[in-house]
Amino acid sequence: MPDFLIIGAQKGGTTSALHYLSQHPQIEVAPQKEVHYFDLNYSQGLSWYQQQFPNPNPDILRGEASPYYILHPDVPRRVAADFPHIKLIALLRNPVERAISHYHHAIKEGLETLPLEDAIAQEPIRLAGEAQKLQDDPNYHSYAYQHHSYLIRGEYLNQLQRWWAHFPKQQLLILHSDDLYQQPQATLNRMLTFLNLPELPLTQFPTLNSGNYSHVSESIQQQLRERFRPHNQRLFAALNQNWGW
Numbered sequence: 065m066p067d068f069l070i071i072g073a074q075k076g077g078t079t080s081a082l083h084y085l086s087q088h089p090q091i092e093v094a095p096q097k098e099v100h101y102f103d104l105n106y107s108q109g110l111s112w113y114q115q116q117f118p119n120p121n122p123d124i125l126r127g128e129a130s131p132y133y134i135l136h137p138d139v140p141r142r143v144a145a146d147f148p149h150i151k152l153i154a155l156l157r158n159p160v161e162r163a164i165s166h167y168h169h170a171i172k173e174g175l176e177t178l179p180l181e182d183a184i185a186q187e188p189i190r191l192a193g194e195a196q197k198l199q200d201d202p203n204y205h206s207y208a209y210q211h212h213s214y215l216i217r218g219e220y221l222n223q224l225q226r227w228w229a230h231f232p233k234q235q236l237l238i239l240h241s242d243d244l245y246q247q248p249q250a251t252l253n254r255m256l257t258f259l260n261l262p263e264l265p266l267t268q269f270p271t272l273n274s275g276n277y278s279h280v281s282e283s284i285q286q287q288l289r290e291r292f293r294p295h296n297q298r299l300f301a302a303l304n305q306n307w308g309w
Contacts, residue, residue, distance in 0.1 A: 069150060080244060082128070084252045101113045103210075142202075158307075170212070190208040249266065
């Protein structure tokens with residue numbers, strides 16, 4: 065069973081972070097990067113989840129990364145009910161960059177057909193009532209909430225507060241995604257210290273699951289900056305640090 069989860073955010077570096085951690089001899093990660101147990105496969109039960117971690121060695125830490133966990137409204141309660149002492153890692157990316165990257169990923173995967181400006185405008189309509197349905201029915205899956213949540217995924221404090229309602233703050237390590245790429249060794253060391261493991265010097269830090277996309281108009285970028293500004297300010301106040309978004 066897992067000792068830690070990387071809960072998100074989507075397009076925030078979770079694949080790279082899990083890869084770096086997996087190089088540590090005292091860490092085993094699930095063979096499947098996004099297990100999606102607590103959000104999409106919860107009805108499978110704990111015996112199914114246990115099978116995702118086949119190594120029986122008691123001297124290693126096990127973990128996985130599923131970036132939908134941070135957003136899904138009922139996942140914090142589920143995780144707390146099953147693993148109240150688990151350690152949690154969140155990587156938060158500039159929400160404007162994250163939303164644009166998310167949109168182009170959705171286009172690439174055939175999950176979106178609307179132009180970016182229309183997808184942003186339609187999000188409140190697409191997602192209306194979906195969070196409540198997810199909270200009320202453990203078997204309900206929302207395609208729109210998972211794939212068309214370009215804006216609400218960037219409202220980080222709203223998501224963190226749901227986790228803090230179930231876990232003490234010291235169980236959740238919050239990292240800036242830029243630090244993972246600009247200072248990968250130092251950020252890896254922070255994660256390992258959080259997991260009570262010795263540091264591991266690495267010589268290579270590949271950037272995994274990154275996407276390339278065409279230029280987005282300045283007007284849309286400005287619209288997104290204004291949309292996220294109050295959410296960013298609330299986040300910075302809660303974290304007592306300013307990441308300059």
